[in-house]
Amino acid sequence: MSTQHSRSAARIMIAPATFLLLAWMLIPLCMTLYYSFRRYRLLTPDRQGWVGFRNYENFLTNPAFTSALINTLVLVLGVLIITVVLGILLAILLDQPFKGQGIVRILVIAPFFVMPTVSALVWKNMFMNPVNGLFAYAAKAVGLEPYDFLSQAPLMSIIGIVSWQWLPFATLILLTAIQSLDSEQMEAAEMDGASALNRFWFITLPHLSRAITVVILIQTIFLLSIFAEILVTTNGGPGTASTNLTYLVYAESLLNYDVGEGSAGGVVAIILANIVAIFLMRAIGKNLDA
Amino acid sequence: MARAISKRRTVIVTILAWTIGLLIFFPILWTVITSFKTEAEAIADPPSLFWFNWTLENYNVVNARSNYPLHFMNSVIISLGSTLIGLAIAVPAAWSMAFVPSKQTKNILMWMLSTKMLPSVGVLIPIYLISRNLGLLDSRIALVVILTLINLPIIVWMLYTYFKEIPIDILEAARMDGASLKSEILYILTPMALPGIASTMLLNIILAWNEAFWTLNLTAAKAAPLTAFIASYSSPEGLFYAKLSAASTMAIAPILIMGWFSQKQLVRGLTFGAVK
Amino acid sequence: MGQISLNQVTKSFGDVQVIPPLDLDINEGEFVVFVGPSGCGKSTLLRLIAGLEDTTSGVIKIDDTDATALPPAKRGLAMVFQSYALYPHMSVRKNIAFPLRMAGMDQAAQDAKINAAATALNLTDYLDRRPGQLSGGQRQRVAIGRAIVREPSAFLFDEPLSNLDAALRVGMRLEISELHKKLETTMIYVTHDQVEAMTMADKIVVLQAGVIEQVGSPLELYHKPRNKFVAGFIGSPKMNLIEGAEAEKHGAATIGIRPEHMTVSKSEGTWKGVVGVAEHLGSDTFIHVHETGLMDTMTLRITGDIEARHGDTIFLSPEMDKLHRFDAQGLRLV
Numbered sequence: 053m054s055t056q057h058s059r060s061a062a063r064i065m066i067a068p069a070t071f072l073l074l075a076w077m078l079i080p081l082c083m084t085l086y087y088s089f090r091r092y093r094l095l096t097p098d099r100q101g102w103v104g105f106r107n108y109e110n111f112l113t114n115p116a117f118t119s120a121l122i123n124t125l126v127l128v129l130g131v132l133i134i135t136v137v138l139g140i141l142l143a144i145l146l147d148q149p150f151k152g153q154g155i156v157r158i159l160v161i162a163p164f165f166v167m168p169t170v171s172a173l174v175w176k177n178m179f180m181n182p183v184n185g186l187f188a189y190a191a192k193a194v195g196l197e198p199y200d201f202l203s204q205a206p207l208m209s210i211i212g213i214v215s216w217q218w219l220p221f222a223t224l225i226l227l228t229a230i231q232s233l234d235s236e237q238m239e240a241a242e243m244d245g246a247s248a249l250n251r252f253w254f255i256t257l258p259h260l261s262r263a264i265t266v267v268i269l270i271q272t273i274f275l276l277s278i279f280a281e282i283l284v285t286t287n288g289g290p291g292t293a294s295t296n297l298t299y300l301v302y303a304e305s306l307l308n309y310d311v312g313e314g315s316a317g318g319v320v321a322i323i324l325a326n327i328v329a330i331f332l333m334r335a336i337g338k339n340l341d342a
Numbered sequence: 343m344a345r346a347i348s349k350r351r352t353v354i355v356t357i358l359a360w361t362i363g364l365l366i367f368f369p370i371l372w373t374v375i376t377s378f379k380t381e382a383e384a385i386a387d388p389p390s391l392f393w394f395n396w397t398l399e400n401y402n403v404v405n406a407r408s409n410y411p412l413h414f415m416n417s418v419i420i421s422l423g424s425t426l427i428g429l430a431i432a433v434p435a436a437w438s439m440a441f442v443p444s445k446q447t448k449n450i451l452m453w454m455l456s457t458k459m460l461p462s463v464g465v466l467i468p469i470y471l472i473s474r475n476l477g478l479l480d481s482r483i484a485l486v487v488i489l490t491l492i493n494l495p496i497i498v499w500m501l502y503t504y505f506k507e508i509p510i511d512i513l514e515a516a517r518m519d520g521a522s523l524k525s526e527i528l529y530i531l532t533p534m535a536l537p538g539i540a541s542t543m544l545l546n547i548i549l550a551w552n553e554a555f556w557t558l559n560l561t562a563a564k565a566a567p568l569t570a571f572i573a574s575y576s577s578p579e580g581l582f583y584a585k586l587s588a589a590s591t592m593a594i595a596p597i598l599i600m601g602w603f604s605q606k607q608l609v610r611g612l613t614f615g616a617v618k
Numbered sequence: 619m620g621q622i623s624l625n626q627v628t629k630s631f632g633d634v635q636v637i638p639p640l641d642l643d644i645n646e647g648e649f650v651v652f653v654g655p656s657g658c659g660k661s662t663l664l665r666l667i668a669g670l671e672d673t674t675s676g677v678i679k680i681d682d683t684d685a686t687a688l689p690p691a692k693r694g695l696a697m698v699f700q701s702y703a704l705y706p707h708m709s710v711r712k713n714i715a716f717p718l719r720m721a722g723m724d725q726a727a728q729d730a731k732i733n734a735a736a737t738a739l740n741l742t743d744y745l746d747r748r749p750g751q752l753s754g755g756q757r758q759r760v761a762i763g764r765a766i767v768r769e770p771s772a773f774l775f776d777e778p779l780s781n782l783d784a785a786l787r788v789g790m791r792l793e794i795s796e797l798h799k800k801l802e803t804t805m806i807y808v809t810h811d812q813v814e815a816m817t818m819a820d821k822i823v824v825l826q827a828g829v830i831e832q833v834g835s836p837l838e839l840y841h842k843p844r845n846k847f848v849a850g851f852i853g854s855p856k857m858n859l860i861e862g863a864e865a866e867k868h869g870a871a872t873i874g875i876r877p878e879h880m881t882v883s884k885s886e887g888t889w890k891g892v893v894g895v896a897e898h899l900g901s902d903t904f905i906h907v908h909e910t911g912l913m914d915t916m917t918l919r920i921t922g923d924i925e926a927r928h929g930d931t932i933f934l935s936p937e938m939d940k941l942h943r944f945d946a947q948g949l950r951l952v
Contacts, residue, residue, distance in 0.1 A: 065434030
């Protein structure tokens with residue numbers, strides 16, 4: 053449905069976006085690859101040279117890597133489970149008619165708009181602080197010993213904070229999906245004698261499956277690169293107890309000034325992210341024609 | 343069906359939903375409340391929710407510190423700048439893909455999406471080194487450019503889904519009426535897609551405002567937006583809760599308001615049109 | 619002004635050729651209707667003339683200048699779309715003004731033209747409304763108004779009435795015909811409705827699968843269809859087409875007789891059959907006749923009213939001078 057004129061105009065108009073993104077993708081990617089095979093430390097920048105796979109060896113055999121990999125998995129999975137399960141329940145609740153629906157919806161969505169550094173700081177100081185945090189007061193009020201969340205259970209605490217940030221996202225998307233469910237379908241099932249639980253299991257949940265997939269995949273992309281929350285609350289510690297892959301690469305390259313090993317870590321991160329990305333692209337690509 | 347029970351049910355649902363809603367919102371509420379306390383009251387035991395001497399002192403202090411307005415302006419410039427440049431690049435691209443689709447269109451869209459999947463940390467070093475060598479570390483320019491590129495795929499995608507909803511007949515009518523491509527986009531497409539363009543803009547300002555990887559890694563004092571400025575509060579433990587709260591409130595308030603306005607479009611934007 | 623000629627024009631989408639080489643001349647001031655079943659390529663042909671679609675090969679000339687490569691804006695044509703394609707964010711006035719604004723006309727001249735068009739189309743009271751606040755018929759008039767202010771060398775209509783209800787359609791049909799008489803500008807009109815084609819056209823172009831089956835005046839097509847397709851497509855109810863032994867008697871592979879060209883009798887006639895359904899329109903009666911041994915259902919049209927009950931046996935006699943004969947290829951035998 054077009055003419056030569058519009059086709060050539062289209063090609064010209066799409067060029068800047070394509071070109072910029074291509075450059076944005078290729079140039080840094082190639083540089084990361086290049087550095088990952090080089091010896092390059094910012095403190096001794098003169099001693100450079102090819103080192104083969106030694107950076108990868110160092111990065112992958114570093115005990116911090118294994119723990120970072122596990123931490124990343126625990127962080128991603130923990131947040132996913134919490135946000136998806138609570139998100140479904142919350143979405144169903146908010147879908148019911150009740151007074152002040154609009155306001156509650158706004159309250160629930162709010163944490164998503166809080167910048168990561170702010171939410172990390174607020175949780176760290178005003179809630180989880182063992183001396184002055186609200187949780188500490190609450191514990192003391194009922195006669196318990198205050199718990200030092202960020203030193204005793206740093207990863208779990210971070211999972212809690214991140215879940216609070218992402219629960220709104222899951223809820224909002226699942227709520228939108230629930231609202232697109234044909235109410236006649238529900239009424240038909242009710243007429244057919246399906247109980248509330250059955251209706252949830254056989255109608256609501258299958259209807260939500262696509263939205264759930266999308267939530268899982270998009271959150272995964274973001275959760276793999278959680279950074280600010282860790283930097284602000286624990287700096288990855290104690291030890292490497294709350295270091296994820298992103299933070300490890302950051303620490304290697306900008307704290308230890310080892311560009312080579314940091315780059316190797318970057319390449320590893322890219323490979324892992326791509327595995328997730330392939331699934332995400334498929335899910336979204338399917339909906340493109342609809 | 344026994345609709346008689348529905349009244350009791352509504353009451354239960356109302357109470358439950360409000361309780362959960364307030365619980366989720368509480369950390370934000372608490373931050374806002376604390377921002378009006380004195381530092382002593384902020385760490386008082388037991389903490390008080392409303393019955394304290396409300397004061398604007400903290401806001402005055404935070405504003406008086408010369409660097410706070412600077413960081414606020416950095417946030418505004420970086421998020422607005424990257425969004426506007428992104429729109430200028432994305433509108434023509436989205437026009438092409440929505441109205442002159444070819445066999446490549448779907449591939450290009452998917453590829454653009456895939457650039458979004460590249461973990462930032464994977465390219466941290468090259469971007470850091472390039473910025474350093476160009477003397478752009480701790481500069482707004484570098485952040486505007488990077489955030490433009492990061493959010494460009496989302497802008498293109500969102501605009502694409504909005505443009506797709508405009509009947510091509512109307513653009514063809516404009517062509518028949520003698521409109522050039524520029525007039526077609528300026529006088530017909532843009533006004534018709536204005537709601538979509540506005541929500542695209544809103545969502546991208548929010549995303550850019552809250553971006554906390556590049557802003558933390560590429561700035562120091564001069565170009566640091568609020569994300570990085572707030573992060574600098576992380577060291578002094580429990581000493582400045584009230585001021586921290588005031589700074590935080592000011593940092594999140596504009597975006598919270600914008601976000602509430604754009605919540606409907608947010609879903610479409612964040613799921614690349616997969617959920618509407 | 620307003621002469622359009624197509625010379626060996628073809629159009630392919632990918633490997634699929636939707637319009638094989640086609641020649642057509644449209645004279646100045648003519649009302650030409652492209653008619654055919656859906657998917658016959660009539661809209662594509664219109665879009666080729668408009669310039670909204672490129673020709674794959676061939677030459678399109680408008681007023682003796684080669685317009686094949688010209689963009690739509692430069693062809694001096696105006697188009698009325700099926701969906702009306704009004705600009706929803708502009709008032710009626712702004713909609714009509716848009717082509718003038720694009721042409722860079724000054725405000726006073728624009729206003730004069732808009733007011734003239736609005737008066738002619740009964741839109742004066744609606745000039746400040748948005749298209750969304752108008753009825754279907756009013757929107758249609760705005761679309762026409764937007765077309766006429768350009769003073770194009772030809773108007774293109776793409777099934778403009780198909781979104782209107784039946785009653786409005788008849789009214790708009792008349793309005794467009796009157797507009798043509800008044801403006802005396804070339805009009806090309808695409809429709810799948812043969813009634814629209816018959817009532818409006820000076821010249822009908824019957825298309826099937828991108829091929830022109832016949833070009834002629836409405837009555838030419840009615841009285842002398844060039845082939846079986848045109849015979850079946852033009853006229854309502856459809857012409858009865860009879861094959862087999864009965865056709866051979868007349869030295870043809872197929873014979874055709876229009877429902878209105880037969881007489882009916884209860885006692886005697888050429889063909890015998892049983893009454894199925896009789897549709898009484900008041901002015902006419904359509905009778906569907908079964909068991910003639912000639913074809914499944916034969917349709918008969920009688921002026922006025924006739925007593926015919928389901929199951930009655932009746933006799934039909936064709937008016938021999940109005941019998942159409944076609945050869946094995948479906949072409950008309952003279």
